[in-house]
Amino acid sequence: MTLGNAIAAELRKLLTLPSALLALALGALSTLGFAAMTASSLRDRLDSGDSSALAYTTTMETGFNLIPMGTIGTVVLGVVIISSEYAANRKDAGGGRQILASLTCVPRRGVLLAAKTIVLILVSGVLGAVTIPATIALSQFLLGAHGNSPSAVVAALGWRAVGGVVYWVLISVIAFAVTVLTRSGIVPLIAFIANLTLVSVTFMLTKLTPLANYLPDVAGAGMVGVFHLTDGMLDPLPGGLVMTAWAAGLLAIAARVFARRDG
């Protein structure tokens, strides 16, 4: 069993999993849909001469502000790629859990986990690399006369689009690593979905202690730059590195636990 075969198998497994396909559709379509609505509404307000329309935003960053919300798709992806292994089958389908089949096919735990991680990075990376530029292009198109030229947007904020893709990938890897530990998707889904909204506990913590700026999602937010900005927020590069370190660290813990655990 080579890593290559394991990766090919995991890729097929993921892309034939209905909940994973739903997560992909959810991530792409909801981001595009909400971007379309936001851009259209902004254009209407600008057309009607509403002076408050640009109080909190610019025409340049329209679409970018939906990057954080879109992580819901990659978070679900990271959770179901492993939680689906532990879900019990219906009795009339023979019962049992897929993890047993997976472990008998790829007995080396490290290889199995590495294959899953690589597939996850690949799929959420492609999802981000397609969705995020499409969202920004769609937003600029729908702004009509108020839109900016592609080159101007790329020059001013292109780094944020790249940061957005990296953020989507890293958050899905972190969600994955946590789910390897919990085996059930409930806790990671609640934690990551709730945390990307207004009731974000991690952003609240940044107001209490500067150390919270080093929490994975807060640190990575610097790469995207459109979250609630906090005092002491890390710059894109160090922020991205801190988030990557979290992902790597959590993966290492997950791998250790996964290798020692009985199926």
Place this chain on the structure above:
Amino acid sequence: MIEIVGLTKSHGARLAVDDAGFTAAPGRVTGFLGPNGAGKSSTLRILLGLDHADSGTALIGGRPYRQLHNPLRTVGSLLDGSGAHRSRTARAHLSWVARSNGIPKARVRAVLEETGLADVAGKRVGTFSLGMGQRLGVAAALLGEPEVLVFDEPVNGLDPDGIRWIRRLLKEYAKAGRTVLISSHLMSEMAETADDLVVISAGRIVARGPLAEVTTGYASLEEAFFALTDPAQSSRDARSRS
């Protein structure tokens, strides 16, 4: 008394049950025999009110299952496994089942004893073996001291001891004048247990009657079964009988 008349059910384009009809009489063990996917479970699921029939009726004591008052006091059923949530204990599972039909709590202890699960009553169902899960399903079926038992593949996962135990249970139940309907694809099991036989193949009832009558002209039940459930053979059979 179980009466099934003109029952038809399709799953999408596939016809799972095709104009099926038979009765299971009190005082008899009726065996419901057929290969996997022949429509046994589909028929039993409709009989127990789990699925809707496209047409036809399935009645227990003259009423559809969904209209029975406190149904577990009339019908005890077992459809593969216990249906207990894996993180609940056996006792907790039986407690809610009993409560939902107003069955006294004392019955929980009684069926735990009867099925040999008293020692593991406090263990989570997720830790059970296949056989223990099957016993728990039987325990739930016996809770309401029902007049009718409907068991789908009851010997599934049981050890020889368990098989003998369930055979005796079913026979004694029928001997007391109650109705017992069991499905299986195991011929030896049916030959041992059943008084009457209903054979289903590709959704259609291909034979029914007392065991001896159905197997007349064949060397064994097994030969009868293959002759009856072979599509080409069974159509010839139907012609010759009509």
Place this chain on the structure above:
Amino acid sequence: MTNDFRNVVAAELIKLRTLPATLITIAVTVAGATTLAVTFAGGRHQLGGSASSAEAALRVVEYGQIGFILLGILAFATEYGGSQIRATLTAVPGRTLLMAGKAAAYVLIAAPTALLTLALSLLGARLVPGMSWTGEHVGALVGAGAYLVLVGLLGYAVAALVRDLIAALVATLALVLVLPPVLAGVTTLTRYLPSHAGTRMYELAPALPEDLTPVQGAVTLTAWLVLALVTGVALFAKRDA
């Protein structure tokens, strides 16, 4: 009526309280809410709060609602974790009766949990030096308790529609937490979204001038619930198990 309604509720109560996940959810919700209330009270200078313990307790609702949503989802979705739904439907074949019994059992567990959550949050905040409570905002606290119970029913209804724990969780959290802020910039109709309307039952000041009154908010949330539950019951009765 196939079964006695009281028996159905009692059976569903046994189911809920013998499920470890329920007890863990309740414990984590209450403990988490109290911790947050203490955090809001202790960090009120940085987090922009007053010395009112009631305000600190009310701020917790936004977070605490997640526990109630999960509780509502568990009440229905655990039926589909294995084959328990079969055992349930052979015991209680009346679909409407079963849905009603489950909802009643959820409310009987959620209501005391809501009371405990808010009472301990209030007490926890009050014990922080410098905090006070002179009986203010009692109406809002009652509204908060009612909201917590109702928002969990929304999770219950969604679970009945999708019949899967993970899907129900993602859908309800998206509906309650993600959708309102995302749509807020686009349309003022967000005030009619279930969570945004329900928030008005306990929020001290309207977030937007066009927001609903607390009573309107409660009515709107209830209307959503009725719609979702009626659809859930209809689908549940129509579907094969």
